[in-house]
Amino acid sequence: MSEFITARTLIEASYFLAAILFIYGLKRMSSPVTARGGIVWAGAGMVVATVVTFLYPGMTNYVLMMVAIATGGGLAWISGKRVAMTDMPQMIALYNGMGGGAAAAIAAVELFRGADHGLTFTILAVLGGFIGAVSFSGSFIAFTKLQGFKSTTIRFKGQNLVNLALLLAIGVVGVILVTQHGGNNVITLFFVLALLLGISMTVQIGGADMPVVISLYNALTGLAVAFEGFVLQNAAMIIAGTVVGAAGSLLTQLMAKAMNRSLANVLFSSFGDTAVEGSEVSGSMKPIDAADVGVMMAFANKVLIVPGYGMAVAQAQHKVWELSKLLIDRGVDVKFAIHPVAGRMPGHMNVLLAEAGVPYDVIYDQDEINAEFATADVALVIGANDVVNPVARTDPSSPIYGMPILNADYAKNVVVIKRGQGAGFSGIENALFFLDQTRMLYGDGQEMASELIQAVKAL
């Protein structure tokens, strides 16, 4: 008996420590100076909590447990180490979905086991299982969309009604589950319906909105984990899950705001359908060659670089930074202007630039830099499109109308490096490309950046 109590105390004390480490780690992660240490602290908390769980009283199946941890952890380790920085958002979606799935699995095991947790906890188990399952299948769809396995978005009339019907059905089955402890078939039906809802909710959302959706599922997984924590009476899960749920909800709102979209809009409207009908843009695109751009930039006072996802795909960020350093050495004031949703999610571009060695003090947020475009001699747009499209300011009929943009069109000269003449991620024609002061430098981002370096060096 006393042995039992010691193990219990040790476990609770360790979970308490883990909770402190998680919160402290997350706090440190919220500033660029201390962020690096933050994840290590949180990681230490995770190790403590995991190791001590092996001491949990009344547990068996240790071999199975070790095998599952080794395979799941091992695969995640390898994939996490290998993934390119550009593919980070979908990896986060994938790992997040796994967490949601784990929460759903806990609920399923507890329900199948028929353990009597009392009414409140049964409701929490069912709710957590539902949220976890939706997050699991939804995140997986988000992953496949961003990975490009499934670029087409499925939409049909009355889709929201179908989702609503699914939700109602889940509600009914859930109530049966809670009140009558339904049999295995009812439990299975419940989870199948929840998984279906996750899929059907996510397939209709366009690729551009995926970051918000991933962030939302992240918050939902946190909530599911917290609910299952209550069921298992596990304080570490309750606290970590709730903190993530709250932090994730706020983060989701911040992201939606940065894209000028409400969450309801993201989830229930069909973005992109109207894009094709967007207003006509008059004028023509005027090409330029790298040598001329090199001269233009080398003798400028101020150059603002607007990087987009296209730059990252072309792996051009190293070359762009090399070019920037050359210009800085010549006394040019070079700054990077980052739109809140540059890349695939807020902050993604900063990560990509950081990877190339760009120090974060030459990187500016939209709010900090937007006033400076008017005094810039050159705005160099690389692989960015919708975030510099002035129709967001001027054309109320455009689907991106109202989205805050970088004012690249206010610069004296605009140079756009672009692979071809196609429209952006949202499929909207970009009025910036047709302005009088805009010149198009057609070609692969990396090659063009190399040519620009040569052009500047040759001066």
Added chain:
Amino acid sequence: MIDGFIALYIFMLAGFVGHEIIGRVPAILHTPLMSGSNFIHGIVLVGAMVALGRADSTLELTIGFIGVFLGAGNAVGGYVVTERMLEMFKSSKEKKS
């Protein structure tokens, strides 16, 4: 036993903590922070271990196994990608030294 109002209090306080931590975060850290919070809910691994540890029938064992597998993937994967991202944040001063 974490029950009734105690449970509600924990839920409420932890909720405010999460909200407070993210409140004043610069946009450049949104992605790493999302990834970091993604890692933290990897604590679900602990719960999945407990669920598997108590499982009996083949069905429970299978689901429990999947749960631990997924939970471990969440925790390890979340850590690895967050660490890789944060590793790259340096200011120009640090670079020169």
